[in-house]
Amino acid sequence: DAGITQSPRYKITETGRQVTLMCHQTWSHSYMFWYRQDLGHGLRLIYYSAAADITDKGEVPDGYVVSRSKTENFPLTLESATRSQTSVYFCASSSRENTEAFFGQGTRLTVV
Amino acid sequence: GQNIDQPTEMTATEGAIVQINCTYQTSGFNGLFWYQQHAGEAPTFLSYNVLDGLEEKGRFSSFLSRSKGYSYLLLKELQMKDSASYLCAGMDSNYQLIWGAGTKLIIKP
Numbered sequence: 001d002a003g004i005t006q007s008p009r010y011k012i013t014e015t016g017r018q019v020t021l022m023c024h025q026t027w028s029h030s031y032m033f034w035y036r037q038d039l040g041h042g043l044r045l046i047y048y049s050a051a052a053d054i055t056d057k058g059e060v061p062d063g064y065v066v067s068r069s070k071t072e073n074f075p076l077t078l079e080s081a082t083r084s085q086t087s088v089y090f091c092a093s094s095s096r097e098n099t100e101a102f103f104g105q106g107t108r109l110t111v112v
Numbered sequence: 113g114q115n116i117d118q119p120t121e122m123t124a125t126e127g128a129i130v131q132i133n134c135t136y137q138t139s140g141f142n143g144l145f146w147y148q149q150h151a152g153e154a155p156t157f158l159s160y161n162v163l164d165g166l167e168e169k170g171r172f173s174s175f176l177s178r179s180k181g182y183s184y185l186l187l188k189e190l191q192m193k194d195s196a197s198y199l200c201a202g203m204d205s206n207y208q209l210i211w212g213a214g215t216k217l218i219i220k221p
Contacts, residue, residue, distance in 0.1 A: 042116065042199070042211030043155070058208070090154060097207035098142050103154035 002026045006091050006104035013081050013111055021076045021107050023091030031094045032074040033101065034058075034066065036087040043090065049074055050097070081111045114138050116212035118200050123218045124190055132185045132198050132215045140205020144176055144183045147199040149214065155199055158185070187217075195219045 004025040013019045025032065030051050035043040045058030047066040055066050063085060065077045074093075078085055088108050092101040115137045124130040136144065143162035147155035161167055161176035161183060173186040185198055197214040204210060 040213060042201075042213045043209075044211070045208065098203060100145070100157035100160060101209075103156070105154055 029093035033092040118212040134200035136202040138202040138204040142203040145201040
């Protein structure tokens with residue numbers, strides 16, 4: 001199916017564990033983004049990528065790692081999860097830097 | 113600093129018109145986006161303005177004034193399905209989106 005998909009949709013993990021959130025898009029969009037969404041805040045950019053093998057930090061990158069070896073995949077890893085990383089994570093993609101972004105369904109992550 | 117301000121919550125009646133305002137401060141400007149987000153779902157694109165003026169798309173219109181750092185989203189003939197959060201986002205000179213916290217729109221019958 002065409003689109004952008006995230007997995008898992010829900011995840012509960014323990015403090016200190018490593019967890020990876022997956023994101024896959026089938027449009028061959030150049031740009032991909034990871035955001036977190038918390039109550040009372042706007043979407044906050046964690047990392048973004050302009051193309052395969054090119055990634056850059058966003059507003060809140062600490063504690064996160066990304067990679068982009070293939071255009072279609074953009075996984076986000078929490079190296080050692082903390083309670084403050086409990087959030088809803090959205091992956092998004094766009095064909096150009098100043099065009100609409102398409103969002104995945106989101107991953108609700110709870111760190112206990 | 114960069115900032116987006118929009119009301120936290122608004123209430124309107126089915127069939128009526130509502131205007132959701134957004135003021136922005138960004139380092140440089142490459143456009144203003146509006147997204148709709150239903151509870152528990154992903155944001156979906158509504159509109160993009162980069163020039164001053166009104167853009168109309170069916171029941172939804174978006175307005176931009178660059179000199180005032182101001183935009184609004186106008187929703188006409190409100191339907192119950194329009195109950196959602198509306199997110200305003202300004203794009204800065206580095207093409208980074210700065211997001212507002214969203215306006216939760218409640219539609220009453």
